[in-house]
Amino acid sequence: MAIMTKEQFQDSIRAREPMNVWFLGEKIEDLTTFPVLSASFNAVSKVYELHNHPDWEDLLTVESDLNGEKVSIYNAPLHSPEDANRKTRAARALAEVIGCCTHRCTGSEAFAGLGPCTYDMDQDLGTDYFKRFTNFIDYVQKNDLSCTVTVTDVKGLRTLPPHKQPNRDNYIHIDEIREDGIIISGFKCNQTGILFAHEIIIIPTTNMKPEDEDFALACAIPADAPNITYVLGRTPQDKRFFEVGGDIEGIDLGKKYADHQALVYFDKVFVPKERVFMCGETKYVGRMLSYFTAVHRLTAGGCKAGGCSALCGAASLITEMVGVQKAGHIRTKLTEMAMTAETVYALSLASGVEGFKHPSGYWIPNPLLSHTCKYTCTKMPFEAVRYARDIIAGFGETAPSEIDMRSEAVGKLCQDAFNPGNPDYDAFDRLRAVRFVEHMVRGSNWTAMALHGGGNQEASTVMARAYTDWKHLQDIARAATGIVKDEEKCEEIISDIGKREGRICTTLDLPKEQ
Numbered sequence: 114m115a116i117m118t119k120e121q122f123q124d125s126i127r128a129r130e131p132m133n134v135w136f137l138g139e140k141i142e143d144l145t146t147f148p149v150l151s152a153s154f155n156a157v158s159k160v161y162e163l164h165n166h167p168d169w170e171d172l173l174t175v176e177s178d179l180n181g182e183k184v185s186i187y188n189a190p191l192h193s194p195e196d197a198n199r200k201t202r203a204a205r206a207l208a209e210v211i212g213c214c215t216h217r218c219t220g221s222e223a224f225a226g227l228g229p230c231t232y233d234m235d236q237d238l239g240t241d242y243f244k245r246f247t248n249f250i251d252y253v254q255k256n257d258l259s260c261t262v263t264v265t266d267v268k269g270l271r272t273l274p275p276h277k278q279p280n281r282d283n284y285i286h287i288d289e290i291r292e293d294g295i296i297i298s299g300f301k302c303n304q305t306g307i308l309f310a311h312e313i314i315i316i317p318t319t320n321m322k323p324e325d326e327d328f329a330l331a332c333a334i335p336a337d338a339p340n341i342t343y344v345l346g347r348t349p350q351d352k353r354f355f356e357v358g359g360d361i362e363g364i365d366l367g368k369k370y371a372d373h374q375a376l377v378y379f380d381k382v383f384v385p386k387e388r389v390f391m392c393g394e395t396k397y398v399g400r401m402l403s404y405f406t407a408v409h410r411l412t413a414g415g416c417k418a419g420g421c422s423a424l425c426g427a428a429s430l431i432t433e434m435v436g437v438q439k440a441g442h443i444r445t446k447l448t449e450m451a452m453t454a455e456t457v458y459a460l461s462l463a464s465g466v467e468g469f470k471h472p473s474g475y476w477i478p479n480p481l482l483s484h485t486c487k488y489t490c491t492k493m494p495f496e497a498v499r500y501a502r503d504i505i506a507g508f509g510e511t512a513p514s515e516i517d518m519r520s521e522a523v524g525k526l527c528q529d530a531f532n533p534g535n536p537d538y539d540a541f542d543r544l545r546a547v548r549f550v551e552h553m554v555r556g557s558n559w560t561a562m563a564l565h566g567g568g569n570q571e572a573s574t575v576m577a578r579a580y581t582d583w584k585h586l587q588d589i590a591r592a593a594t595g596i597v598k599d600e601e602k603c604e605e606i607i608s609d610i611g612k613r614e615g616r617i618c619t620t621l622d623l624p625k626e627q
């Protein structure tokens with residue numbers, strides 16, 4: 114079975130061992146029927162469903178280089194610029210449908226970090242991590258599992274390295290190394306989609322010094338393994354999920370798809386040796402993160418493009434409903450929103466095309482463009498959000514609930530007041546559109562994802578600075594201004610500029626500054 118149907122996926126989630134998951138002080142007995150998680154279960158189910166759709170399968174599936182089977186792109190490493198561009202396009206298209214995280218993307222990004230890094234480690238250290246890791250990917254592909262990458266540690270005081278933290282659990286760490294595997298403990302936070310993942314792939318969150326060797330660990334654990342506690346994070350609209358039922362269809366939720374984030378605590382969890390991909394090799398953590406972020410931050414441009422397009426579509430509809438669609442400033446705002454989507458999409462595509470082939474066969478997107486892409490995602494969508502909120506108007510921001518709109522007592526009154534006045538649309542259509550905008554801009558974690566997910570503004574800037582070839586930039590100016598007086602030297606620079614064909618990024622060598 115290389116591709117699961119939606120139903121097979123849902124059954125596989127129901128068949129997992131009971132998990133220790135909490136929300137608002139109560140244990141969640143069945144994740145698949147728990148109201149607050151319903152939109153998230155819908156989203157990942159839809160992603161599985163679309164893998165089997167004739168118009169989507171070329172976008173979402175590829176032939177595996179490991180076993181020749183048709184597999185999900187989310188379980189296949191990138192081997193070419195075409196693979197990278199497919200990832201961008203899939204992220205965008207899926208975001209246009211579900212308007213949230215695919216729940217499966219980050220697993221493939223863990224592959225992107227660990228594949229080349231385990232290869233490098235094996236070459237340098239004589240370990241067998243790459244083989245272990247490839248075996249794991251083969252298993253994931255053959256069973257079409259959903260994987261999530263678990264990167265972010267809670268970190269405590271940011272100025273202290275992992276080994277100096279007063280609470281060791283602030284960074285996930287190795288408690289014990291045994292013949293047959295390792296025991297690990299610690300927190301990870303903000304984990305998107307983790308409750309519907311089959312496999313959790315743990316990697317470190319930050320560069321490490323030799324003293325941090327207990328914290329330099331990478332491994333894979335089934336999400337339903339023993340000794341893991343999950344606490345589901347809140348969103349401003351989580352209590353609205355309990356309102357749905359009867360004639361309340363859930364308009365106030367904005368849409369039927371969403372993602373979720375959770376805090377996770379690993380309490381002395383055993384990981385068998387064949388699932389351990391890094392165990393104390395601090396020197397390789399930075400390199401693994403460089404490979405990982407080159408792909409992770411490329412994806413951000415795809416999914417933020419899809420989200421911005423959907424947001425722009427909803428705002429455009431609202432302008433039509435209330436009759437302001439032809440106003441000059443409205444057209445400018447909508448066009449800027451559309452161009453925001455195109456900007457981050459283009460950066461993502463470009464990063465995929467202008468990448469590097471690693472000796473392992475993995476394709477690494479252009480890091481400078483990827484970090485620039487993610488940096489742009491921390492800024493431009495917020496201008497789009499401002500325009501969308503401008504357009505839905507104050508009454509869109511403060512609209513009555515679906516319950517009141519349908520109530521016997523005040524329903525008619527609310528509908529009359531919220532009617533946009535356009536015979537093609539009624540008050541419920543307007544409510545649907547404004548709630549969609551509300552969901553994207555302040556009801557869910559969509560903006561939080563744009564800002565923090567995959568790394569914040571400074572994290573992207575630091576990496577972009579490290580991957581910029583500053584000497585090359587200065588040479589350009591030296592040649593252009595005549596600071597270089599020696600004509601031969603000047604010709605050398607011009608010839609180098611030609612050879613680089615406009616590429617400013619350094620090679621894949623580890624950035625000096627991280």
Ligand SMILES: Cc1cc2nc3c(=O)[nH]c(=O)nc-3n(C[C@H](O)[C@H](O)[C@H](O)COP(=O)(O)OP(=O)(O)OC[C@H]3O[C@@H](n4cnc5c(N)ncnc54)[C@H](O)[C@@H]3O)c2cc1C
Pocket residue numbers: 219262263264265266267268271272302303304305306374558559561562565566567568569571572
């Ligand atoms: C909606 C959402 C979904 C997410 N999904 C996932 C997921 O699926 N998996 C996952 O692993 N993570 C996930 N994340 C986490 C995300 O990757 C992190 O939020 C991001 O990497 C930044 O880390 P942080 O939030 O701990 O902030 P920090 O790194 O602590 O940064 C907070 C601020 O402090 C500054 N700062 C931090 N340290 C220093 C320092 N030493 N010196 C100076 N300034 C400093 C930063 O620049 C920033 O301004 C998600 C986050 C969100 C919000």
